[in-house]
Amino acid sequence: MAFKMGLDAGAIAEAVSHDEISAEVDQGFVILRVRAGALAEAITEDPDYGVAAGVPPVELIDRPRVFENPGFSVRFAYARAMAVQRRAKDFGVRPGRVEPAEDELPLIQALGELPGWARSAARKGDGRLLVQSLVEVADAYHTVYERCPALPVEEKPSAVHASRVTIAAAAGIALRNGLTMIGETPRERI
Numbered sequence: 001m002a003f004k005m006g007l008d009a010g011a012i013a014e015a016v017s018h019d020e021i022s023a024e025v026d027q028g029f030v031i032l033r034v035r036a037g038a039l040a041e042a043i044t045e046d047p048d049y050g051v052a053a054g055v056p057p058v059e060l061i062d063r064p065r066v067f068e069n070p071g072f073s074v075r076f077a078y079a080r081a082m083a084v085q086r087r088a089k090d091f092g093v094r095p096g097r098v099e100p101a102e103d104e105l106p107l108i109q110a111l112g113e114l115p116g117w118a119r120s121a122a123r124k125g126d127g128r129l130l131v132q133s134l135v136e137v138a139d140a141y142h143t144v145y146e147r148c149p150a151l152p153v154e155e156k157p158s159a160v161h162a163s164r165v166t167i168a169a170a171a172g173i174a175l176r177n178g179l180t181m182i183g184e185t186p187r188e189r190i
C-alpha cells in the first residue's frame with residue numbers, strides 16, 4: 001500500500017517502530033508486530049475501549065443459566081472478570097505487564113476484534129454482530145479463567161498473577177462496554 005501511495009515503506013516502518021511495535025517491509029507492505037500483551041494493557045487505560053455509537057439494542061435471555069446460553073455466558077464472564085478485580089486487591093495482586101500464556105492468546109485476539117464488530121453492528125444496524133463478538137470474548141475469558149488462575153492459591157503473588165489480573169481487567173472493560181452498547185446495564189455480581 002505504501003508504494004501505491006508514493007510513500008517510502010522503509011521510512012514508515014522506521015517511524016512507527018518503538019518498544020511495543022516492530023515494523024518491517026515485505027514486498028512494499030509495512031508489516032507491524034505488536035507485543036500481544038500490549039493490547040490488554042492499552043484496554044485497561046481506555047475505559048471507552050471498543051465503544052461505537054448507534055449499535056441497536058439486543059435482548060439477551062438470562063435463563064437457563066448455563067454456558068450454552070449466550071446471554072448468561074457473556075454476563076457471567078463480566079461478573080467473573082469483576083470478581084477477579086475485587087479479589088486481587090485482597091490478595092495484594094496489582095495489575096502488571098501482560099505476558100500472555102498460550103491459552104490467553106485467543107482472548108487477546110477476541111478483544112482486538114471487538115471494536116471492529118461494534119462499528120460493523122452500528123453501520124449495519126444489527127446489534128447481533130456485536131453479540132457474536134461478545135460471546136467470543138466471553139468463551140475465551142471462561143477458558144482463561146479456568147486454565148490460567150489470576151489469583152494465587154498457595155503461592156505468593158507473582159508477575160504471572162499481575163499479568164492475568166490485567167487481562168481480566170481488559171476483558172471486563174470490553175464486556176462492560178459491549179453489554180452497554182446493546183442496551184444492558186452490566187452487573188458485577190450474578
